[in-house]
Structure formats: structure tokens, C-alpha cells
Amino acid sequence: MMIEPERMTDTFVTLARIDSPSFEEREIAEHLIGQLRALGGDVTMDEAGSAVGGNAGNVFARFAGTGRGPAVLLSAHMDTVSPGRGVRPVREGQRIRSDGSTILGADDKSGLAIILEVLRTLRERKLPHPPIEVVFTICEESGLMGAKALHLSRLAARDGLVLDSGPASSLFVRGPAADKLEVTVSGRAAHAGVCPERGLSAIQVAAEAIARMRLGRIDHETTANIGLIEGGTAVNIVPDRVTLRGEARSHDEEKLAAQSSHMVRCFHDAAAARAVRSGTDAIQAQIEAKVTRDYNRMRLGDQAPVVQWVLEAARQTKATVKCESTGGGCDANVFNSHGLRIANLGTGMREIHTTGEYLLLEEFFQTGRVVLSMLQQAVAK
Numbered sequence: 597m598m599i600e601p602e603r604m605t606d607t608f609v610t611l612a613r614i615d616s617p618s619f620e621e622r623e624i625a626e627h628l629i630g631q632l633r634a635l636g637g638d639v640t641m642d643e644a645g646s647a648v649g650g651n652a653g654n655v656f657a658r659f660a661g662t663g664r665g666p667a668v669l670l671s672a673h674m675d676t677v678s679p680g681r682g683v684r685p686v687r688e689g690q691r692i693r694s695d696g697s698t699i700l701g702a703d704d705k706s707g708l709a710i711i712l713e714v715l716r717t718l719r720e721r722k723l724p725h726p727p728i729e730v731v732f733t734i735c736e737e738s739g740l741m742g743a744k745a746l747h748l749s750r751l752a753a754r755d756g757l758v759l760d761s762g763p764a765s766s767l768f769v770r771g772p773a774a775d776k777l778e779v780t781v782s783g784r785a786a787h788a789g790v791c792p793e794r795g796l797s798a799i800q801v802a803a804e805a806i807a808r809m810r811l812g813r814i815d816h817e818t819t820a821n822i823g824l825i826e827g828g829t830a831v832n833i834v835p836d837r838v839t840l841r842g843e844a845r846s847h848d849e850e851k852l853a854a855q856s857s858h859m860v861r862c863f864h865d866a867a868a869a870r871a872v873r874s875g876t877d878a879i880q881a882q883i884e885a886k887v888t889r890d891y892n893r894m895r896l897g898d899q900a901p902v903v904q905w906v907l908e909a910a911r912q913t914k915a916t917v918k919c920e921s922t923g924g925g926c927d928a929n930v931f932n933s934h935g936l937r938i939a940n941l942g943t944g945m946r947e948i949h950t951t952g953e954y955l956l957l958e959e960f961f962q963t964g965r966v967v968l969s970m971l972q973q974a975v976a977k
């Protein structure tokens with residue numbers, strides 16, 4: 597039990613009180629830079645902020661090893677979702693929640709607090725550890741933008757952990773690849789009362805396309821969603837344009853490709869089915885569809901060093917940790933896309949992205965102990 601639970605809790609509460617919506621991470625970044633420097637780190641901020649239009653970049657810190665071994669990466673994200681301004685953390689027994697009017701921001705300030713406490717403990721107790729590289733990212737919640745803008749060549753570490761998920765017993769080693777889908781349907785505008793027959797409703801074509809589409813859970817490793825629809829100008833105008841945004845995810849590349857092209861095909865089929873005649877012309881809605889890779893899948897084998905270290909750390913600290921699959925995406929997907937071997941360990945956060953979000957302190961402490969022990973496992977024996 598070498599970490600200090602009360603101190604780690606205080607660190608979390610301090611971080612939770614600092615507003616840090618995506619694109620506005622400056623204040624928390626400066627606070628963290630101060631903490632990391634005080635712990636002896638060589639700390640810099642990168643230029644990702646200007647690349648994504650935010651007020652701060654990703655924070656990097658390097659700590660020289662006191663024992664031998666390959667460098668280990670520890671990462672968490674600094675940004676939070678809304679409503680996340682003016683968070684007032686409330687401690688209730690073995691939990692911390694918000695006052696109910698905002699999220700808590702345990703996603704992912706619990707991860708930040710664990711990393712700071714582990715670094716503090718290593719330093720105070722002069723424990724042997726390998727070189728450690730810390731990356732605190734911006735804009736994870738808005739499409740992993742900070743991680744995507746990272747220059748990974750700055751990192752020496754090839755192995756490590758992202759602390760950004762719920763149960764402390766879950767070490768996520770497999771996650772899906774994701775495609776983003778953006779479709780614009782263009783029809784023809786007309787006065788809806790005077791001459792609707794001259795129009796072609798883009799909204800109707802889009803609705804018919806969605807009605808044909810397989811969405812939601814497709815199978816045990818594939819999901820799909822249309823999340824945003826935007827279009828139309830007035831109730832008395834046949835809408836000539838609507839834009840839809842969605843996604844598909846799968847652990848299997850072939851299934852992902854099939855689902856993405858199925859979604860696009862539904863739009864083309866709906867447009868063909870709704871073609872209208874205007875005099876001698878046949879008019880058909882135009883479909884402009886763009887499918888782009890959002891992130892690649894994550895798939896670590898049981899033999900990956902970080903998996904071995906964490907499982908051994910769990911044994912040593914008598915914690916239960918199991919390798920699992922997730923349907924979610926996080927910064928680890930981006931790191932792994934570049935050939936790093938990064939797993940995602942839970943921190944005790946629950947009901948994230950809601951005003952009912954809370955942090956289970958026992959799990960939060962467990963992950964602190966496991967991460968501290970994991971760094972001991974990573975020291976070359």
C-alpha cells in the first residue's frame with residue numbers, strides 16, 4: 597500500500613475543480629506542468645493546440661530511470677465533456693460524485709491523479725523504476741484529436757498504459773477500428789404548399805435510407821450509428837439538402853468495410869427509389885458520401901510486455917485484473933496505430949458523460965497500487 601490514498605484523492609478533487617472542456621485545457625495543463633516539474637520531470641507542451649484550434653497542447657514529461665529497463669509510457673487525457681464547468685466534487689463514503697449539475701470529470705482526471713501519485717511515491721520512496729514518459733493529451737473527447745496530433749517520434753517508450761476506462765479490474769487490450777461516415781443528400785427545393793411536386797425532399801430520401809439501414813449492434817464485434825442530422829431551411833420549403841454523420845466500428849476489418857459500404861449503399865438505393873419526373877427530366881437526389889478511418893483497432897497479445905507487467909502487478913498487490921475487449925475507442929487506439937503496445941486500464945470511474953458520474957475510491961486506489969507495482973515489474977531484473 598505504498599501510494600497515499602488520501603493524497604491521491606485530494607489531487608483528484610483539485611483537478612476536478614479546474615474547468616477543462618475540450619479545446620480549453622490551458623489552465624489544467626499549466627497546473628499539471630507545475631506538478632510534473634516539481635516531481636523532477638523534464639516537461640514540455642507540444643503545438644497540438646494550434647493544430648486543432650485549442651488553447652493548449654499535449655503535455656509531455658520525461659523522468660529518468662532509477663533502474664534499468666525500457667521506457668514506459670503513462671497517459672491520460674486532460675479534457676472533459678459538457679456540462680463540465682464549475683464542477684463541485686462531493687465525497688460520499690467511498691465515492692466521489694458531482695453535485696448533480698455537472699459531470700464529475702473522473703473521465704479522465706482520475707487517470708491524471710493516479711499518474712501524479714505514482715510519480716510522487718516513486719520519488720519519495722526512492723523506488724527503482726525504468727525511464728517513464730508521461731503524456732497528458734488534449735481533445736480526447738472530441739475525436740482523439742490531441743493524440744492524433746502527437747509527434748510520436750518524441751517518445752522513446754514502446755509500451756505502456758492509458759488510464760481511461762471504468763472498472764479497475766478491466767485491462768482493455770482489444771478494441772475496434774472505427775470509420776466515420778459523412779453523407780450529404782441533395783434534392784431540390786420548392787414551395788411546400790404551392791408546388792411540392794417540383795421539389796425533391798432531401799430529408800425524405802435520408803429518412804428512407806436510414807430506414808433501410810442496419811444500425812445499432814450488428815454482431816458481437818460490430819456496431820453502427822447515425823448520430824447527427826442537419827438540414828432544411830423552413831417548414832414551408834421542400835428541403836434540398838441534409839447532412840448526416842455517423843460511424844461504424846468493428847474488431848474485424850472485413851466486417852467494418854462491409855458495414856460502412858452497406859450504409860453508403862442505403863443512401864444510393866433510397867435516392868434511386870425516390871427519383872421524380874419534372875417534365876421530361878428525371879430528377880434524382882445526389883449523394884455525396886465520405887467514409888474516413890477514425891482510428892485503427894487495438895489488439896495486444898497476452899505476451900505484450902505491458903500485459904505481463906500489469907498481470908504480475910495485480911498478483912503482487914492481490915488485485916483482480918483481467919484482459920478484456922471494449923467497444924470503445926480511446927487514445928490507446930491512436931498509440932497502437934503507430935506500433936506502440938499500449939493497454940487501457942480502468943480507474944474506478946462510472947456513469948461517465950452524465951451528471952450522475954462518480955468515482956469508486958476503492959477501485960481508484962487499486963489502480964494506483966497496480967500502476968506503481970507495474971513500474972517495478974518493468975525494471976529489468
Ligand SMILES: [Zn+2]
Pocket residue numbers: 673703704736760
Ligand atoms: Zn476518457
